[in-house]
C-alpha cells in the first residue's frame with residue numbers, strides 16, 4: 001500500500017487513538033497535529049459529539065487553521081461535524097465552538113423505545129447475569145444511535161477489558177439482537193458495548209458521505225481501527241472498499257502515523 005497517495009486518513013477513536021473513553025495522550029495529540037498539517041483526517045467513533053469534545057478535541061491543541069482538515073463522525077457515522085472553514089456547506093446546526101453538524105440520521109422515538117426493549121430481552125435470553133455493579137447508564141439513547149454498555153458507560157477500563165476479552169459475549173448479543181430488530185444495524189462497539197443505528201447508516205455510510213463532500217475517492221482513503229472483524233463496528237469500512245489497517249491499540253496506531261509522516 002502506498003501511504004503517500006492517501007489524502008484522507010480515518011481513525012476509530014476507542015482502542016485506536018486512545019484507550020476506551022480515555023483522553024487522547026500528548027504523544028498521540030502531537031502526531032495527529034503533524035498529520036493534520038499534511039492530510040485530511042477524520043475520526044469515526046460510537047461515542048457522542050460531547051464525548052469527542054471531552055476525550056479528543058479538548059486534548060488536541062490544534063490551530064483553527066488545521067481544524068479545517070479535521071472531520072468528526074460521532075455515533076458510528078450517523079452524524080458528521082466539520083469546522084466552519086472546512087469548505088463543507090453549512091446546512092445545519094452551528095455549534096458555538098465553530099463546529100457545525102452537516103447531517104444527523106436520527107431514529108424515531110418509537111423505534112428507539114422498541115430497540116431498548118429488545119436489548120433488555122436479548123440480555124435475558126443470552127443468559128448473562130446482571131453485573132454486581134453498574135457504572136452510569138447501561139442503555140443510552142443517543143437519538144441517531146442506541147448504545148448498550150454491559151457494565152455501564154462509566155465502568156473502569158480494567159473491568160471493561162476483562163468482561164469480554166474474546167468478544168464472544170458481544171457476538172452472542174449481536175446475533176440475538178439482529179434477529180429481533182432486523183431493520184437496524186447492530187454491531188460491536190467498544191470493549192463492552194453494542195451499537196444500534198438505522199439500517200445502512202454505519203461507519204461506511206459516514207465514509208461515503210465524506211467521499212462526496214471532500215471529493216476524495218475511496219482509494220485515496222486509509223482507515224485505521226481495532227474492530228475490523230465481522231460484527232465489529234469498523235468492519236463496514238472495509239466492506240466499502242477502503243484500505244484498512246487493523247491495530248491492537250494506540251501504540252500500533254502511533255507507528256502507522258509516523259510512517260505516514
Ligand SMILES: [Mg+2]
Nearest residue numbers: 012014015226
Ligand atoms: Mg474501537
